[in-house]
Each structure stands twice: as structure tokens, then as C-alpha cells.
Amino acid sequence: MRILKTLLATALALSLMVVAPVGAHSRSDSHSNRQVSWAEIVQEQSHDDAPDASRTRVGWSRLVRTADGLKATVFVRGLEPGGVYTFWWVSPYEFDSLGAPVIPGGVFVAKGAGRVIGRNGSAVVRMRATTGQAGITGLPAVDGALWHEMQDPMASIVRVEIAYHGQAADADGDLRTWLSDFWTGTACPPDGSTNGGGQPHCPVYLAATHAP
Numbered sequence: 654m655r656i657l658k659t660l661l662a663t664a665l666a667l668s669l670m671v672v673a674p675v676g677a678h679s680r681s682d683s684h685s686n687r688q689v690s691w692a693e694i695v696q697e698q699s700h701d702d703a704p705d706a707s708r709t710r711v712g713w714s715r716l717v718r719t720a721d722g723l724k725a726t727v728f729v730r731g732l733e734p735g736g737v738y739t740f741w742w743v744s745p746y747e748f749d750s751l752g753a754p755v756i757p758g759g760v761f762v763a764k765g766a767g768r769v770i771g772r773n774g775s776a777v778v779r780m781r782a783t784t785g786q787a788g789i790t791g792l793p794a795v796d797g798a799l800w801h802e803m804q805d806p807m808a809s810i811v812r813v814e815i816a817y818h819g820q821a822a823d824a825d826g827d828l829r830t831w832l833s834d835f836w837t838g839t840a841c842p843p844d845g846s847t848n849g850g851g852q853p854h855c856p857v858y859l860a861a862t863h864a865p
Contacts, residue, residue, distance in 0.1 A: 688718040688807060692861040694729050694815070714813045714861035722783035723806050725765065725813055729859065730775040737818040737831045737838060739855070740766040742782050745809035746862065761788045761803040765813070767832030769821045780813070782806075789835060808865050815859035 694712040712729035727740060742763045765780025786803050818831045818838025831838045841855040 686719060688865070690716050690718075690863045692716065692813075692863045694727065694813070694859055694861045696858055697860055711859060714863065716811060716813070716863045718806050718811075718865070720784065720807060722781065722786070722803065723811060725780040727776070727778040727780065727813060727815075727861075729778070729815065730773075732770045732774045732776060733817070733820070734770055734772050734774050735820050735822060736770045737821050737824065737828070738768050738770060738776070739764055739816045739818065739832065739835065740768070740778050740780055741812075741814045741816065741835070741857075742780065742803070743812040743814055744803065744806070746812045747810065761786075761801055762835075763788050763803070764833065764835070769828075769832075810865065811863040813861045813863070814857045816855040816857045818855050 692714050693710045694714055695708040695710055697708065711731045712727065714728075715726045717724040723742065723744075725742075732738060742761060742765055744761050746760075761782075763782055763786060765782065766778045768776050768778060770776055782803050784803055784806055788802060816835060817840050819840040821828055821831075823839050824831055827837065835854045838855050
């Protein structure tokens with residue numbers, strides 16, 4: 654039964670990747686006061702956190718916004734079989750005049766899910782965050798940013814980010830920790846920083862960006 658469920662989930666993910674619209678789009682439903690959007694999941698970094706300008710599409714993220722919070726369903730392929738991945742909310746998200754990402758004050762960062770990837774290298778992940786939910790703890794401020802609870806889910810740019818921690822076989826009893834935080838794993842910088850930025854996190858090399 655477990656194998657059958659896995660096959661069905663994989664088939665659903667692949668079918669949705671095929672029929673999902675080209676490019677990101679959003680649709681509002683004023684009667685239910687919700688907004689639905691699709692965004693491509695693209696590869697922005699390599700596993701060693703080096704920039705990847707190809708921005709290869711590896712899946713889709715479907716986001717539902719209401720005044721009460723956010724719900725996302727993530728369909729992604731091309732992951733490392735046996736790899737440990739965590740899926741994160743980052744909102745609000747801003748970009749400067751050159752298109753570079755900027756971490757604003759009052760940003761909400763929280764884990765949506767953690768997974769060990771099966772042999773086919775694909776995953777279907779569901780995430781949820783509620784308005785007022787507290788963000789991650791233990792993550793120091795960067796460039797003056799202040800971590801905050803989630804606010805205003807209808808009006809902010811929302812990022813779904815996917816971090817790679819390493820192979821589950823190498824976790825040595827720490828698998829639960831790998832699946833729960835943002836900085837533990839053999840693929841994560843041993844000094845707690847990435848590219849000298851001082852922010853401790855495992856390489857976030859896949860992401861979807863949802864504009865309101």
C-alpha cells in the first residue's frame with residue numbers, strides 16, 4: 654500500500670508539472686477573499702551554494718493566500734535520492750533596483766516541511782503557515798533585519814525555499830535535527846555561514862517566488 658501511494662503521488666506531481674501554466678500567474682477570488690498563484694521552482698544555486706545562472710525549472714509551487722495565512726503545495730523533481738531537504742517560508746521578500754534579493758526588517762522565516770527523498774528524486778510537499786505564527790528561533794539577524802511573526806499574507810512577496818542538508822545515510826543519528834532546522838547537515842557550512850554572509854543555513858538552491 655505504501656508503494657502504491659508513493660507511485661500515485663509521483664504520478665500526480667509529474668502530471669501537474671506538465672499541465673501547470675508556463676510562467677507564474679495568480680488568480681483572485683473576491684467572493685472567498687483568497688488568492689491562488691502558481692510559480693516555477695527554479696535552481697538558483699548549486700549544491701555547494703555557488704550561483705547557477707541557468708535557473709533550470711525543476712517543478713511548481715501552488716500558493717493559496719487568505720487573511721488567515723498561507724498554504725502551498727510543492728511539486729519538485731530532480732532531487733538527490735536519499736537526500737535530506739527542508740522546505741521554508743520566507744516573507745516578505747524584497748528586491749533592489751538591480752533585482753538582487755534583500756532581507757527586509759520584520760521578515761518571517763519558518764519551516765514548512767522536511768523530507769528524505771525517495772529513489773525517483775521527486776516529492777510532493779504540503780506546507781501551511783498561519784497569520785501571527787512565530788518564525789524560526791536561533792537564527793541571528795542579518796544586515797539589521799529583525800525576525801518577526803507572519804504578517805499580511807495577502808500583500809507580501811512570498812518565497813518557498815528548498816534547502817539541501819546532505820545524504821540521510823550520513824546523518825549518524827542526527828536525522829531528526831537535519832529535518833527540523835536550517836543549518837545542520839554535511840552539506841551545510843561548518844562555520845555557520847554561506848559565502849561569507851554570516852547567515853547560518855544549508856544551501857538554498859531551489860526556490861519559487863510568489864508575487865501578490
